[in-house]
Ligand SMILES: [Zn+2]
């Protein structure tokens with residue numbers, strides 16, 4: 001069982017089965033919200049235990065389609081924790097416990113700022129891996 005939380009502790013959640021994948025997005029949007037590295041969790045294994053009232057969802061304008069949830073008290077980027085999808089990304093920074101998975105890929109590397117060096121050997125994609 002993994003625990004997750006925001007910086008101020010208002011938002012807390014549990015993840016009962018290990019996240020299936022970790023990825024890092026270097027797109028300009030993830031850079032802004034400070035949530036570039038994420039893990040995918042299954043809806044059935046995710047349980048929000050506090051802070052539902054503190055979660056605010058930002059919906060970007062097209063062509064961006066991903067909702068970004070954050071704590072309205074401390075601003076911590078949470079990922080897509082209000083998603084109804086079977087599997088959704090959660091900001092890896094919110095996971096309090098140790099993860100056994102490591103970063104699998106880097107996406108939108110073409111938008112990566114020049115001041116950030118990729119220091120692992122994970123596969124790199126210029127845009128989304130599925131395009
Ligand atoms: Zn918070």
Ligand SMILES: [Zn+2]
Nearest residue numbers: 025026027030
């Ligand atoms: Zn991104």
